[in-house]
Amino acid sequence: MKSAFTIQPNVHPEATRDACRREGAFPVLILLRSLCPQDLQSREGLRVARAFQADSRWQVSLGVLEDPVKASSHLEQWIQQDKSLAQLLEGLAEPIQVCVEESSPDTVSHPSHPSSSLIKHLDAAQWLELGLAQGCILLF
Amino acid sequence: MDQPSENPNSSLSGSLGVRIHCHPKEAAFDQALSVVGQALKAGRETYLYLLDQGVEGLTHATLMGWSQTPLRCFACALALEVHEIEAPEWVIPSGLTLLSDILLQCDEICVYNPAERSS
Numbered sequence A: 001m002k003s004a005f006t007i008q009p010n011v012h013p014e015a016t017r018d019a020c021r022r023e024g025a026f027p028v029l030i031l032l033r034s035l036c037p038q039d040l041q042s043r044e045g046l047r048v049a050r051a052f053q054a055d056s057r058w059q060v061s062l063g064v065l066e067d068p069v070k071a072s073s074h075l076e077q078w079i080q081q082d083k084s085l086a087q088l089l090e091g092l093a094e095p096i097q098v099c100v101e102e103s104s105p106d107t108v109s110h111p112s113h114p115s116s117s118l119i120k121h122l123d124a125a126q127w128l129e130l131g132l133a134q135g136c137i138l139l140f
Numbered sequence B: 001m002d003q004p005s006e007n008p009n010s011s012l013s014g015s016l017g018v019r020i021h022c023h024p025k026e027a028a029f030d031q032a033l034s035v036v037g038q039a040l041k042a043g044r045e046t047y048l049y050l051l052d053q054g055v056e057g058l059t060h061a062t063l064m065g066w067s068q069t070p071l072r073c074f075a076c077a078l079a080l081e082v083h084e085i086e087a088p089e090w091v092i093p094s095g096l097t098l099l100s101d102i103l104l105q106c107d108e109i110c111v112y113n114p115a116e117r118s119s
Helices: A040-053 A068-081 A084-090 A124-132 B027-041 B052-059 B077-082 B096-105
Strands: A003-007 A026-032 A058-064 A096-099 A119-122 A136-139 B016-020 B046-050 B072-076 B092-094 B108-112
Touching: A026 A040, A026 B096, A040 A058, A040 A084, A040 B096, A068 A084, A068 A096, A068 A119, A096 A124, A119 A124, A136 B108, B016 B027, B016 B096, B027 B046, B027 B108, B046 B052, B046 B096, B052 B072, B052 B077, B072 B077, B072 B096, B077 B092, B092 B096, B096 B108
Parallel strands: A003 B108, A026 A058, A026 A136, A058 A096, A096 A119, B016 B046, B016 B108, B046 B072, B072 B092
Antiparallel strands: none
């Protein structure tokens, strides 16, 4: 059994979480603060995501801490600039995951929206579940 | 060598892998070094990987004091290049494959994320 925990910024070290290793690939969530293509941290996050995705020992998920509408817009911009991003996203088991607050207008989930299939909206409970299912969360 | 205080998270035995992604000015950086120091004190097999802005902490006095210890310290080769930092001889520049190996192979892993954007 493997013990893993992450420490989020400005959180006391005791606020950690133990996670047991699953059979098969080790689940990691690459969590981006933004999907803005100009953001260096986001680019670094995707670099790590690409590297881990190429390693079959990892089960990579991508999450974004950004407003869903903004995330969708940024994603479109990024895909236009970098076609290889679409390949990365295709290789993920799930689309990019974004937490939708109850008050947020769910405008990007409309089927006609170009990036609607690339972003999955999670409510707060699903978002928490996603975090708990990970062996490791890397924040960028 | 710095003697960190007892850390409640370092009670496990076996190998420890620590990934530092935050800037050395952040509290999380000191917290990470505290965990590493505690592990070394306990005689645990310890691996440290500095990613992105974390490489700026290579000149941190505590870290430099560990050059003669069994700590296996690695720094992201790309980050060293971007930040124009030359790694000391005892620190091994490496790629993300090594980070992947550390996170997957160690019995316990600690990840210290940045509190703020660096860009």
